[in-house]
Amino acid sequence: MNAFHDRVTTRRKFLKETLFGVAFLSVSRLMPSEALLAGELSQVPKNLLFFSPREYLIFESVAERIIGLPRPGQPGVKDVGVASRADEFLAGADPEVQDQLHQLFTVFNAPFFTFLFDLRFVSFVNMSGPDKDSYILDWMTSKFGFRRTAFQALKRVSLSMFYTDSRSWKEIGYEGMFMPEDRR
Amino acid sequence: MIVRSSEINGPVRESADVCIVGSGCGGGASAKVLAEAGKKVIVVEEGGYYTSKDFDATEQTAYQHLYQQRAGQATDDLAVTVLQGRCVGGSSTVNWTTSLRTPDFVLEAWRRDYGVRGLSSKELEPYFERVERYLSIHNEPVENHNPNNRLILDGAKKLGFRASAVGRNTKDCVKAGACGLGCPYDAKQSVDITYIPDAVKKGATVFANFRANKIEVTSKTKRVSGIVFDHQTQKPKTNFIIEAPVVIVAASAINSPVLLLKSNLANSSGELGKNLTFHLTSAVLGVFDEIMYGAGGIPQSAMSDEFLNKNHDGGGFWLEAVPVYPTLAALALPGFGSIHRELLHQYPHIGATIILVKETDSNGRVTVNDHGRASISYTLRDKDLGYLKQGVAVGARVQFAAGAKRVITLHARLTEFNSPDEIDHKLAASNWGMNEIGLYSAHPLGTCRMGSDPRKSIVDDHCQTHDVKGLFVIDGSVTPTSLGVNPQVTILAIAEKSAEWIAGNFTDIKAR
Ligand SMILES: Cc1cc2nc3c(=O)[nH]c(=O)nc-3n(C[C@H](O)[C@H](O)[C@H](O)COP(=O)(O)OP(=O)(O)OC[C@H]3O[C@@H](n4cnc5c(N)ncnc54)[C@H](O)[C@@H]3O)c2cc1C
Ligand code: SF4
Numbered sequence: 001m002n003a004f005h006d007r008v009t010t011r012r013k014f015l016k017e018t019l020f021g022v023a024f025l026s027v028s029r030l031m032p033s034e035a036l037l038a039g040e041l042s043q044v045p046k047n048l049l050f051f052s053p054r055e056y057l058i059f060e061s062v063a064e065r066i067i068g069l070p071r072p073g074q075p076g077v078k079d080v081g082v083a084s085r086a087d088e089f090l091a092g093a094d095p096e097v098q099d100q101l102h103q104l105f106t107v108f109n110a111p112f113f114t115f116l117f118d119l120r121f122v123s124f125v126n127m128s129g130p131d132k133d134s135y136i137l138d139w140m141t142s143k144f145g146f147r148r149t150a151f152q153a154l155k156r157v158s159l160s161m162f163y164t165d166s167r168s169w170k171e172i173g174y175e176g177m178f179m180p181e182d183r184r
Numbered sequence: 185m186i187v188r189s190s191e192i193n194g195p196v197r198e199s200a201d202v203c204i205v206g207s208g209c210g211g212g213a214s215a216k217v218l219a220e221a222g223k224k225v226i227v228v229e230e231g232g233y234y235t236s237k238d239f240d241a242t243e244q245t246a247y248q249h250l251y252q253q254r255a256g257q258a259t260d261d262l263a264v265t266v267l268q269g270r271c272v273g274g275s276s277t278v279n280w281t282t283s284l285r286t287p288d289f290v291l292e293a294w295r296r297d298y299g300v301r302g303l304s305s306k307e308l309e310p311y312f313e314r315v316e317r318y319l320s321i322h323n324e325p326v327e328n329h330n331p332n333n334r335l336i337l338d339g340a341k342k343l344g345f346r347a348s349a350v351g352r353n354t355k356d357c358v359k360a361g362a363c364g365l366g367c368p369y370d371a372k373q374s375v376d377i378t379y380i381p382d383a384v385k386k387g388a389t390v391f392a393n394f395r396a397n398k399i400e401v402t403s404k405t406k407r408v409s410g411i412v413f414d415h416q417t418q419k420p421k422t423n424f425i426i427e428a429p430v431v432i433v434a435a436s437a438i439n440s441p442v443l444l445l446k447s448n449l450a451n452s453s454g455e456l457g458k459n460l461t462f463h464l465t466s467a468v469l470g471v472f473d474e475i476m477y478g479a480g481g482i483p484q485s486a487m488s489d490e491f492l493n494k495n496h497d498g499g500g501f502w503l504e505a506v507p508v509y510p511t512l513a514a515l516a517l518p519g520f521g522s523i524h525r526e527l528l529h530q531y532p533h534i535g536a537t538i539i540l541v542k543e544t545d546s547n548g549r550v551t552v553n554d555h556g557r558a559s560i561s562y563t564l565r566d567k568d569l570g571y572l573k574q575g576v577a578v579g580a581r582v583q584f585a586a587g588a589k590r591v592i593t594l595h596a597r598l599t600e601f602n603s604p605d606e607i608d609h610k611l612a613a614s615n616w617g618m619n620e621i622g623l624y625s626a627h628p629l630g631t632c633r634m635g636s637d638p639r640k641s642i643v644d645d646h647c648q649t650h651d652v653k654g655l656f657v658i659d660g661s662v663t664p665t666s667l668g669v670n671p672q673v674t675i676l677a678i679a680e681k682s683a684e685w686i687a688g689n690f691t692d693i694k695a696r
Contacts, residue, residue: 068525092418094253095555133521140520140596145261148596148619152262155520160256163511164244172531174479174510177241178360180368 045084049091050098055105059083061125062108063158065132075167077158085161104150108139117147186233186272186384189393189415196391196412196424200226201690203408203428205396205443208274209672210659211434212375212383213315213679214686219386221687226426227380227388228408230395230435231271232415234376239366243511246365250278252438259548259560263618264462265515266560267626268436272392273376275436275672279626280363280484280507281372282670283321283351285312286677289493290667298664299636302645303678311677319353319373321673328359330481333505335470335535337486339586340503345490345578350504352485353672361480364507394424397556399431399447401652406431429694430654430686432647434679437628437661441550442558444632444657450642450649459633460548461666462562462625464541466572467506467516468579469534470588476535478508491571491578492542492668499544499567501575502668503582506538516622518598527592537583539575540627542668543568550631564623573611580607594622627671632661647682654693658682 044053051059060083070076077083090098107113108124115121118138120131127135139151162168169176202218204211207229219225232249239246247255252268259266269275286308294300315321329337329349340347353373363372370377380390396410405427414421433440441457444450488503506512513534517527546569548562564572580591584604591607593599595614601607615621635641638650647658658679660671667674686693 066520066524068521068523089254092254093256094557096553096557096559097256136520145618149262151596152619156256156262156515159514160247160511163514164242164247166242169510172510172528174531177362177365177368178358178480179241183240183368 048087050087050093051083051090055102056083056087058105058109058125059086059157061132062136062154063161065129065136066155066158067162069129074171077162080162080165080167082158082161085165086157089161090157101153104153108150108154117142186380186390186392188233189391189412189421192412192422195422196394196426198226198389198424199427200224201428201694202226202430202432202686203228203406203426204432204434205408206274206434206436206439206659207272207375207380207390208269208434208436208659209276209375209675210679211432212273212276212379213676214432214434214658214683215383215388215390216379216386217680217683218687219383219388221684221690223687223690225383225388226428227383227390228394228396228410228424228426229272229390229392230413231269231274231392233272233390233392234277234366236366236368236370236377239362239368241360241362241365241368243365243509246278247511250366257438257560259562261561261618264464264562264623264625266438266462266628267624268438268628271376272380272390273374275626276374277366277376278364279374279672281352281354281482282484282487282504283316283319283353283673284669286674287493287668289498290665293498294634294664298634298641300634300645300664301636302681308677308681311680312673314680315673315676316351319378319676320355321351321353323349323351324482324485328482329485330359330361330478330483330505331474331476332478332508332535333482333484333486335476335586335588336488336503336505336537336582339582339584340488340490342585343581345488345582347486347488347490347503349485350487352482357482359481361483361507363483364509391424396435396443397446399433399443399449399655401449401655405429406654430656430690432656432658433632434657434659436659437631438550438558438560440657440659440661441631442552442556445552446556450632450651450655450657452651453639453641455633455640456642457550457631458547459630459664460550460560460562460628461543461546461630461663462548463627463629463666463668463671464543464546464564464568464572465538465624465626466576466594466621467536467538468576468583469517469536469592469594470583470586471530471590471592472533472535472588474587475532476508477532478505478534478536479510483507488582491575497544498665499542499571500668501539501541501571501578503575503579504538504540506536508534508536516594518592518595518622523598535583535586535588537579539572539579541568541571541575543666547630569616573616577607577611580604596620596622627660627667629660629663629667629671630665632657633664634662635664646685647678648693656682656686
């Protein structure tokens with residue numbers, strides 16, 4: 001029997017399967033990352049549909065590392081409006097998925113959890129670029145299934161918001177599809 | 185008549201001879217046969233109604249409007265992405281046109297292991313023929329294969345593996361490559377432009393953006409009720425009730441069990457929602473010197489079936505090509521960040537070969553979550569995992585034989601081979617747990633399986649539920665096992681046959 005596949009981890013359960021359980025979610029909310037984000041919070045678009053302003057910044061910061069930094073002349077996360085697009089996209093997601101993503105942003109960013117998982121007592125948004133990458137890598141390759149699931153969720157939303165946008169196509173050499181003459 | 189929710193201003197109350205939930209392969213084919221037999225048919229479809237004029241061949245539009253959960257549907261642990269359509273025509277509107285009959289050994293196993301009668305190859309032959317004629321199913325000539333499909337034919341031939349063209353349900357195809365995004369040319373003979381319009385011509389009504397939430401059974405009739413959604417905002421607009429003596433659930437292998445579980449019907453066996461098979465799929469991505477441009481040309485026109493049931497154990501795998509749309513490619517490629525972005529710079533040179541495993545020991549389950557939607561789980565067991573590993577190795581060898589310079593697997597950690605010699609030891613060192621290898625399904629089946637024993641199955645040979653007379657399930661959920669081939673022809677043939685039986689026995693069914 002394949003050990004990983006045999007244990008079915010539902011999304012509902014995945015956060016509850018952390019080492020110490022959901023009780024820590026409330027603890028993590030007391031952490032000071034809010035203050036550290038204060039300056040940037042003012043730049044977050046108003047009227048968000050899904051993210052809180054804080055989640056918006058966390059997601060944008062994650063998406064930047066997952067998509068990879070652009071070379072000169074290539075579009076970046078902000079150019080394509082990845083976080084705003086994700087906000088609109090996730091507003092229409094299954095309510096169950098929405099609940100879990102809200103929880104995930106808290107857990108992923110909070111210094112309490114970065115310490116718990118990786119012995120770094122600093123929130124994700126305040127890590128250096130290379131530290132962010134190695135933190136994300138730890139989630140991707142974790143021996144805990146729920147962390148790999150969380151990585152997948154972040155990867156899917158980030159990449160699909162970037163590559164469904166035509167501004168990302170030139171860089172990879174995608175020329176769009178062949179359309180009927182009257183609609184080109 | 186096809187009614188969009190924009191035309192609905194208040195609660196809908198209708199009655200019919202037959203109410204069908206879902207307008208994909210199962211629902212669409214049933215609607216046509218029953219409407220042509222003179223029955224008053226109403227189809228309710230939770231997705232919208234779109235035509236080729238709406239299809240702009242972008243992933244953005246297609247995923248948002250034509251796919252379940254905007255193409256983000258997955259098992260609860262996100263280990264397997266489950267692609268399905270959500271629009272008039274169902275998954276056929278977005279599928280890749282491969283059209284194959286059910287293999288004989290599969291039909292034989294259904295008879296032998298599940299007591300299914302009336303579905304031998306011989307008995308299905310007229311239905312297969314009818315579907316093939318109606319949908320213009322034909323093989324593509326050699327010159328029509330794109331490089332991504334040709335690589336399977338060339339690579340397999342060099343290695344001595346069987347490979348051939350596959351049937352496609354198209355007419356006047358201009359090889360635009362957008363089959364998975366809705367065909368902008370009306371060339372793909374999908375259900376939305378074939379069965380549905382023909383059903384409508386015979387008086388059927390299709391309500392789009394109508395999601396069925398419950399079926400109630402009374403002594404006199406059956407009542408399907410649900411919500412009408414605003415086409416633009418997807419917000420609930422009003423509700424509907426359709427009464428009919430015969431109800432056909434055709435909401436797919438994921439959503440049919442959800443509807444029946446919520447309605448507390450057809451589950452005396454306790455098997456409802458169980459036995460989910462995926463035709464579990466992974467891929468290898470070859471990087472070639474020449475331009476492959478896997479998004480263009482006919483997406484799927486060739487396959488290698490060398491390893492299907494090769495050991496006569498009902499299992500194995502199969503190789504096919506896949507359209508390399510940018511987002512699909514980005515999601516499939518391993519890792520993240522600069523490594524991932526650099527890999528995508530190879531995009532025009534990537535040839536993608538998928539490995540589809542016909543399950544033997546693995547299966548999954550659909551249950552209902554707190555929000556009344558599908559919760560999907562899946563357990564990959566040893567034997568099928570063995571076939572998956574073998575399939576990835578074979579796929580990589582085929583890619584090299586066809587000229588790939590390096591081959592990448594879908595492991596989360598970058599796993600690449602620079603020559604065939606590296607394949608075996610690198611694969612042996614790789615992790616194959618959930619979310620350590622990219623897995624997909626576009627062929628979920630089996631959650632309301634057919635069989636003669638009401639203690640082990642949900643429907644009988646005519647797709648009628650064992651528990652409730654006049655309540656049918658006609659879609660991909662009725663297959664007793666994984667098929668090993670792409671399922672649309674199987675589902676269409678079973679639907680035509682079952683709907684014909686309903687039409688022929690309507691008075692009797694209605695009276696019970
Ligand atoms: C990307 C992709 C590529 C594919 N390629 C191929 C291929 O090349 N060849 C092949 O043979 N097969 C292919 N398939 C699979 C094939 O299209 C499906 O197996 C087939 O369409 C399933 O038929 P169905 O009737 O079971 O369900 P579907 O065709 O999925 O139809 C079910 C319909 O029910 C609707 N529905 C669901 N719940 C409700 C509700 N509660 N109320 C109202 N409506 C509801 C859905 O919106 C949907 O439109 C592909 C599928 C996908 C997604
Ligand atoms: S390849 Fe043919 S069937 Fe597919 S989208 Fe293009 S024209 Fe339509």
